[in-house]
């Protein structure tokens with residue numbers, strides 16, 4: 001049976017932060033991810049704070065600094081926003097790549113960025129694992145074919161979000177609200193490897209939640225390529241987000257970020273260096289090879305190394321003149 005909890009409909013961002021500061025409180029937006037965790041019995045909050053009842057938290061607007069997207073904006077609206085898609089094509093593509101139309105109509109951007117991993121051992125109440133506060137990682141000796149090839153250990157989850165790698169590539173900032181006020185940080189700094197924080201992939205102070213995401217428009221060219229086992233809908237087996245500026249035949253600025261292969265969105269700095277030193281056409285092969293520099297396969301997931309390279313190559317080829 002699900003642990004009983006009190007349901008709170010927050011009316012303002014300040015009220016949401018105050019409610020979330022209660023012991024045993026958790027935020028809920030679309031509920032697509034959290035309700036699964038409650039049903040599995042791997043989370044048992046005493047209070048659930050509904051963020052979708054806060055008016056205006058779902059706004060998508062152009063500001064003088066770029067685009068500000070409220071945390072409860074639903075993924076379908078981000079994907080379908082014509083002006084946003086023109087300015088930030090990769091972001092619209094990443095929102096469109098999430099799951100199914102039904103999930104994109106229910107899931108929010110904040111929930112997508114703060115969703116928890118899909119590792120079978122983490123998701124099943126039948127297994128103990130370090131991410132749930134237990135001991136060890138059963139995936140090391142067990143089923144690990146979808147898990148990390150980069151940045152893993154002592155836990156080997158992959159970050160499941162499609163929007164997070166794209167927002168890292170675009171240089172987005174997260175606006176957090178907490179009982180002590182608001183703060184903002186680069187989205188790349190929100191995520192932490194398991195070697196630093198094994199219990200959660202990100203750090204929020206007590207009562208804090210994501211209020212909005214701000215995306216600059218400094219990198220006009222962007223794309224998101226997602227490779228998955230099942231084409232109808234699936235989490236990424238490997239994905240690549242690229243955002244940059246192109247002058248003639250080469251990038252003058254570029255960020256390359258992998259999804260589905262590491263416990264956090266994985267910035268491929270060596271790929272970026274390759275892209276900055278030669279023409280795009282010449283850099284595609286070395287940049288895609290460099291993206292998996294340092295990759296280490298577990299017993300069943302060697303196949304993800306060439307797949308990640310292919311995702312990078314495919315993303316980069318999309319910038320070649322047609």
Ligand SMILES: Cc1cc2nc3c(=O)[nH]c(=O)nc-3n(C[C@H](O)[C@H](O)[C@H](O)COP(=O)(O)OP(=O)(O)OC[C@H]3O[C@@H](n4cnc5c(N)ncnc54)[C@H](O)[C@@H]3O)c2cc1C
Nearest residue numbers: 029030031032033034099107108110111112114161162210
């Ligand atoms: C069948 C299925 C397929 C899926 N496929 C994909 C996929 O292909 N790609 C992908 O990216 N995702 C996928 N998802 C995962 C996910 O459910 C969705 O991406 C969705 O965006 C989650 O949003 P939500 O608003 O429903 O989150 P919720 O379930 O409401 O919340 C998710 C987590 O984030 C926390 N949270 C929610 N809002 C905030 C906030 N504003 N600030 C801080 N913390 C918050 C919650 O406490 C919870 O821990 C899939 C899920 C399912 C069930």
